Amino acid sequence: MNEVAAAIADPVRREILLMLRDRALSAGQIADRFAISRPAVSRHLRVLREAGLVSDVADGRRRVYALVTAPLDELTGWLDRLTRPSGWQHHLDALETEVYRTRRERTSAPPLEETA
Numbered sequence: 001m002n003e004v005a006a007a008i009a010d011p012v013r014r015e016i017l018l019m020l021r022d023r024a025l026s027a028g029q030i031a032d033r034f035a036i037s038r039p040a041v042s043r044h045l046r047v048l049r050e051a052g053l054v055s056d057v058a059d060g061r062r063r064v065y066a067l068v069t070a071p072l073d074e075l076t077g078w079l080d081r082l083t084r085p086s087g088w089q090h091h092l093d094a095l096e097t098e099v100y101r102t103r104r105e106r107t108s109a110p111p112l113e114e115t116a
Contacts, residue, residue: 001074007051012036013044017053020067027063 008014016030031041045065048054052071056063 001078003051004053004071004075007047007053010044010047012041013048016041016044016048016065017067020054020065024064024066026059027065030065 008017012034015034019025019030019033027038027042027045030045031038034041045054045056049056049065053068054065055068056065
């Protein structure tokens with residue numbers, strides 16, 4: 001998970017992943033979309049490949065890259081646990097809902113008549 005998180009920490013690499021979301025692209029097609037050198041794009045692709053986020057295939061003299069989303073599953077699960085309410089928060093939210101419901105019922109109920 002750490003390698004995946006480190007790989008997507010860079011904005012250029014995140015943009016490359018978005019580019020590959022729709023279709024596989026050659027290294028040249030990817031490099032053409034950036035204002036950085038081809039060797040720099042190649043280094044970014046290597047980091048993504050080593051993290052398992054892209055796969056590459058030789059097609060003649062060029063390399064074609066495709067997105068691999070499986071390594072993101074562990075990171076997504078961790079982020080989900082981080083952003084979901086904790087057990088206590090869930091119970092406190094339920095208690096708050098119950099308190100407000102009880103208050104509403106008390107204010108909307110007709111007053112009880114006293115018998116003497």
